[in-house]
Amino acid sequence: MSSPPKRLRKHSQNEFISLMISSKRLPSTSYNHITELNLSNLQLIKIDTFPFEYLPKLVSLDLSYNQLVSINIDWSKTRENFIEQLNVSHNKLETLLFLKDFKHxxxxNVTENFLRNTERFLSLHLCSTIEHLIDSNHDQIDDDQIKLDQWLQIIETKIDRLWALSYYDKYKQEIGNEKNHQMVKQILDDFHHAMIKIFEKQTHFSQMHLSPLANYLITNKISELCLSLPKIQTKKSLKTHLTEDFNDLMDVKTNFEPIKFLRCHQTNESDLTTISVRMSLFEPNTSQNILATCGGQKVCFIDCDTCEVSHLYEVSSLRSTTTTRKIKDKNSTINSEYFSCLCWIEITEGNETLKVLAVGATNGHIYLLSHKWKIMFAHIELPSSSISCLIWDASQPTTLVTGSYNTVRFLNIKSYLDRFRSFVRKQNKPATQFDYVESTLCENKISSTHVYHFDNGDDTVINITDLLFYPMSKDTNILLVGTTSGLFIIHDQTPKKLTFPKSMWTIGEYIESIRLINIQTRLIAINILGLDQIFCFDLEQSLPPSPQLHIILTLSNPYRQIATKMDVYVTTNENDNNNGSFECIIGSDHGSFFYHQIRMNAINNKKTKKATFDNKRYEITWPQVKTSTTTIITPSLLSANLNENYLCLTTSNNLICIYKRK
Known part of the structure; x- marks a missing residue:
């Protein structure tokens, strides 16, 4: 609706002035048609109340060029307002706390006021719908969103932990004693001051204690922690979250609860939302819950038990920490390069099992890292390649397999692993000589033992998306190769394509991920981009001479337009031949992820080996996330990873989400 006529608008202004200055009531005249109101240049000093209830259609309010020193924080409390545009520029305001009830x-516009450096960006947290924040006649929302992200990161990484480690137990002990109100107040006051000190150590948050808005939000945070006390009495004291919405993310029927949301792959403090965390993997066969993640130009090792980054590697440092020499980088531009995939390697040295992480990058480089020893001991270059997936062959421990464009390469990394073993021996026994020396280690290019090229027999482009070894016997593995054009196997040195049943025709066969469910039940799971089902098939019945996938179970899942890696976790003894169960989890690009619990009943007919399945599926929806621009988005989930204690999800906006089993 357009603005009221000028005569009516002036008349309304006079009445509003009278109301705000002398507190007279409005006459019974209807103001339902007013959408814009200009109260500028009227020498207003303060506003105690404002009759939004008489202006149900008011969306634009101009209070600029007055002498406003204060606006009551409850000026809009009596009735919800629908203001979309508010101009308070050229006044004498010291806080924006009066925005707390603005939901639209x-x-x-806050140009030319007496606001401290914290008030402006904190208004984005107070009023999350703001898309344009004008100061000094410029839109400052991008810069302020960065500061707000830093504020939330401090809450996530420091404030909640401070409460859990230093104040939670004290508060829990005193809150149950009705006589100790003064002690409880002292605990909360001390915590408030401790929070202020943490914030004021940051450059952008100086004089936080003088900010009414900051103190209001801190008080809300303390109340939130106190109210959550009954929920955390039976859990570990560590309890962190990024926003209030995350506390209610998980359906009560599922087995997980959120405990930590990290952003650690950004290149700097200003870059919080543009980095995708491509993949995550838990360290295998260990009681420790170490999670490796790759994204942007960093590889992070995260200890899920403490929810802290225990070590990280960057592209720049990786190139200068090789154990033999400084690597000469032929690619002068590194900003376009990022880490894309991971796989764990397990080798033995004496009675010890050594864990090695192989990391692939989009410039064709592969790095071998040791989390325990905090070193990078190998750097391999595959020219003209972009590594999309990696896998290690357990039956041939010196073989690393890569997927790159339409090519699969088998690499012999024995010399690197032998050198690492020698390094470990010397660390365990300092007097031991470094007993492995080979001149070829000075070369970071190694030859491929086998190379396979994939095509459809026509001009269509085919790219490798995922790899999986299936153990046919103790010494023989079949390699399954997922591509953008179907599923292949490498057996007897010749790639062959496995076809879907004609009754299950799909628009495309872009394989997102392949996962082994159970060797005993011969089940393999695949998910396909753009298809609303996950297929579980019996591999042994799908092999040549009749290479048609033998589908025995489908899991309903909404289709995805962005490729994401699912994960499968077997929850029962693999040696149980009659029944078993597993979990399957996968994210979507629609702001949710899907958790399947599948129980396989005992085989009814031993001759046909046919089993029945019970499947329970839960959908967990994420809240919308506001970016530093005007767009409201939900992050795409790029990978999921499960172990017996934790679930990890990684997103397209640099978020690593760690959940703990209940």
Missing amino acids: LKQL
């Missing part, structure tokens, strides 16, 4: 505000 999109544009705010």
